[in-house]
Amino acid sequence: MSAVAQPSTSGNAASGQVSGKPGPPGEVINIKEQAAGLNLVATPLWLYDCNFCANVWGNRAALELFGVDEAGFRQSQLNQLGALSPEQLKTWKGLNDQMHQDVEVDFKEISLTVTSLEPTPGFLTLNPAQRMVLRTTFRPVQVLIDGAVRVISLVQVVQQTYTDIEENHLRMVEICNNHPMFQFLFDENGKLLAANKRAMYNMKEHLGSCENYNLQMYLSIGECDGSLGPDDMYLEAMRVIFKENKPCHRFPQLRWSKRHPGKYRWVLYEMWPLTDPITHQKAVLVCEQNISQVKALEEQFKKQNQRLEAQLEEALAQRDPVHKPAIDIDTPADKTLKLLDKIMRGHEVSAREAMDLRDAILHAGDLRQPVNFNEQLMKNSQTVLDNEVSQSLIQLLSSKRPAKIEEEPAQHVDEALPHLRIKTQPVTQESVRNLIALSKNMPDEVVGVLAKVDDWQFDAFKLNEVSNGRPLSMLSFALFKRCEIVDKWGLHEHKLVKFLMKIEDGYPNNPYHNRIHAADVLQSLHVLVIRGGLINHGYCDETALVSCYLSSIIHDYEHKGVNNDYLIRVSDSLAVLYNDRSPMENHHLAASFQLMNSDEYNFMPKVPHKVREMIRKQVIDMVLATDMKQHFAIHSMFQAKMQLNGSRPSGGSGGKSLRGSPHSTVDGGGQAHKPVDDDQKSLVLQVALKCADLGHLAAPRAVHGRWVSLLEEELFRQGDLEKAKSLAVSALMDRTRGGITKSQTGFFNIVALPLYSAFCKVFPGCRPQLDAVTENYEMWREEEEREKAAEHGTGGMGSRAMAIKRGTGSVGSPAVVGSPVANKSIK
Numbered sequence: 001m002s003a004v005a006q007p008s009t010s011g012n013a014a015s016g017q018v019s020g021k022p023g024p025p026g027e028v029i030n031i032k033e034q035a036a037g038l039n040l041v042a043t044p045l046w047l048y049d050c051n052f053c054a055n056v057w058g059n060r061a062a063l064e065l066f067g068v069d070e071a072g073f074r075q076s077q078l079n080q081l082g083a084l085s086p087e088q089l090k091t092w093k094g095l096n097d098q099m100h101q102d103v104e105v106d107f108k109e110i111s112l113t114v115t116s117l118e119p120t121p122g123f124l125t126l127n128p129a130q131r132m133v134l135r136t137t138f139r140p141v142q143v144l145i146d147g148a149v150r151v152i153s154l155v156q157v158v159q160q161t162y163t164d165i166e167e168n169h170l171r172m173v174e175i176c177n178n179h180p181m182f183q184f185l186f187d188e189n190g191k192l193l194a195a196n197k198r199a200m201y202n203m204k205e206h207l208g209s210c211e212n213y214n215l216q217m218y219l220s221i222g223e224c225d226g227s228l229g230p231d232d233m234y235l236e237a238m239r240v241i242f243k244e245n246k247p248c249h250r251f252p253q254l255r256w257s258k259r260h261p262g263k264y265r266w267v268l269y270e271m272w273p274l275t276d277p278i279t280h281q282k283a284v285l286v287c288e289q290n291i292s293q294v295k296a297l298e299e300q301f302k303k304q305n306q307r308l309e310a311q312l313e314e315a316l317a318q319r320d321p322v323h324k325p326a327i328d329i330d331t332p333a334d335k336t337l338k339l340l341d342k343i344m345r346g347h348e349v350s351a352r353e354a355m356d357l358r359d360a361i362l363h364a365g366d367l368r369q370p371v372n373f374n375e376q377l378m379k380n381s382q383t384v385l386d387n388e389v390s391q392s393l394i395q396l397l398s399s400k401r402p403a404k405i406e407e408e409p410a411q412h413v414d415e416a417l418p419h420l421r422i423k424t425q426p427v428t429q430e431s432v433r434n435l436i437a438l439s440k441n442m443p444d445e446v447v448g449v450l451a452k453v454d455d456w457q458f459d460a461f462k463l464n465e466v467s468n469g470r471p472l473s474m475l476s477f478a479l480f481k482r483c484e485i486v487d488k489w490g491l492h493e494h495k496l497v498k499f500l501m502k503i504e505d506g507y508p509n510n511p512y513h514n515r516i517h518a519a520d521v522l523q524s525l526h527v528l529v530i531r532g533g534l535i536n537h538g539y540c541d542e543t544a545l546v547s548c549y550l551s552s553i554i555h556d557y558e559h560k561g562v563n564n565d566y567l568i569r570v571s572d573s574l575a576v577l578y579n580d581r582s583p584m585e586n587h588h589l590a591a592s593f594q595l596m597n598s599d600e601y602n603f604m605p606k607v608p609h610k611v612r613e614m615i616r617k618q619v620i621d622m623v624l625a626t627d628m629k630q631h632f633a634i635h636s637m638f639q640a641k642m643q644l645n646g647s648r649p650s651g652g653s654g655g656k657s658l659r660g661s662p663h664s665t666v667d668g669g670g671q672a673h674k675p676v677d678d679d680q681k682s683l684v685l686q687v688a689l690k691c692a693d694l695g696h697l698a699a700p701r702a703v704h705g706r707w708v709s710l711l712e713e714e715l716f717r718q719g720d721l722e723k724a725k726s727l728a729v730s731a732l733m734d735r736t737r738g739g740i741t742k743s744q745t746g747f748f749n750i751v752a753l754p755l756y757s758a759f760c761k762v763f764p765g766c767r768p769q770l771d772a773v774t775e776n777y778e779m780w781r782e783e784e785e786r787e788k789a790a791e792h793g794t795g796g797m798g799s800r801a802m803a804i805k806r807g808t809g810s811v812g813s814p815a816v817v818g819s820p821v822a823n824k825s826i827k
């Protein structure tokens, strides 16, 4: 190979005759000297090194054609022009080999059509609707480069044309090129056939010369996860795709991060078998996805989701004053479930939270009772609640006695007790016949009151008036008739009415726990069941409906007008009989069932024994649940069973709980959720009766106020009895010191609102009830604020203005007007 530096074929080139006239062997092109002349040639021509697949130099026309500068041109590779067919590549490679095997060989010109479909950055820009076809000649020449003579190709464009191409094809190319995943096409031997733009760009340092690249090289870029090396992975992939003909083969690989040295990332390979559109041979499309990145995105979404959920919680809490009572009434069981729910939803749990829960469980006497409830209340009695209110709430709800109960006996007050104006008539054959006749031919005013029996708000006092003191038996019989149980079950009508009247007469004329209260609870439960969605969702069938009616009818039968604590303190025979465990509730049940079982009152003789047993069990469970000492346990069980411990399932907005089990889907205004088992069904009915027992909290303001004053009077009477027996008077029961008015908001906050809220979460149909309770709560809250303001002005209890003016009804509401109050001992 001659090293003589002589003017070369510049003349030919300059005159545009390079094509067809190879320079004489031995003649050496000196680019430095001849560049100026070659730049004047209008035809694009350039020097190409086939050995390194690199451009060496291009004239001005070539740079213009490719839209790059000199440096850009040198970095460009001819094979980046794109759609070179395998045949073209083969020819090209052959040329390359020949040139290096024997430079003296008599080279022939080789025409090559180079096409490109894509606008390769820095190399070629195309009209997207057309493709450019370059017809070129390759001619070996000797060039002096860096003082040495090398044989390379002189490429000259002899024809440049544009051809319309199918738009769909372009579109596919465009989609592939912009696809976020790296995509490669390998043939059956693992040889690279094509790659999309993202892959080409990101992998340029690995790809080298594309025609030598293969799948094995590709898989060996990263680290392997230890189980399979890149070679094994390769063999496995080829076997699965080409031997087993699986539609897709996926596997992950651990890889060093390119951007963050020393760090790993996970990639996922997806391999799809397909046919190469050009060779029609089997091929495999390999897609690579950075799953570490996907994971990071997921985390980002999760955090965003958490923020949104927190905002939603906050908004709901603001809308709903119930959400956070001043006292923490969550039991350790509730807290545990909430924490687990949080973990399951992928939220972070701090060490602090875990420690708090651990402490709560360690110090809990009972996992279904609020933690340190008494202590919390007493502590709050300095700020939120009055001391006496705290004590009364403890007495009502806690199994422990209040810490500081005054033990000094009170003075005996001999005060005439106001009497109720309920007239009882002995139950006789005639009175029973009369009531049946009356039910079948009701006077207009009774019809008028009973027409509202399906309304959310009902005035039981009015029913008492128009039914001539028979509100309970009248309403009960009407409901039994209406649901057609009497006929369907073949109930003994006469005995049924006799039983209902006997029960009604068994309600003493207590100010509060009397037959009107029983009628009121019966109506409340009736509405909750039929309008709240319990029937629709399968929580209440015919048998359960009978249990509901019966349990509300008897639930305070022969109530003594005092609370269980009193019965226990005075060693009442009931307390002794039932070993201090819910003596009153046990008695309501036992006495009622004794009646029901006697021949005289057995109105279900034809009902199968099994059904009667079911009813009995359900009624017992429901009535025992009305003991407020069971309140937190039942509330907590309800929350757990109905999965209310997680983040709030959509109340009325129609969403689904995130957890998977079918029963966890909470009614979003019509969606179905069904009970999972009998326990859950029974629990729902227990809570329904508890809500109904507090039903007057949802009554219109005046009616509610009347109930509260009656309850207060009943409690004062207990206080009177305690004084008479020289016992310490229970909190809020001393009529000389003011009554339950003080604890209204406390009771709403700690008991009523959480209970109604929980029930409404499961049965959004009961929302009107919760709204009415909330309205009364607001009324009491405003009242308390006014009182506080007045106390600051005038000081002392004297300023406790009476909250509500009540009318005097047939019950003869007591003269106590001053302290509307609490329901703290509804039971």
Ligand SMILES: [Zn+2]
Binding pocket: 517, 521, 555, 556, 693, 826
């Ligand atoms: Zn009751």
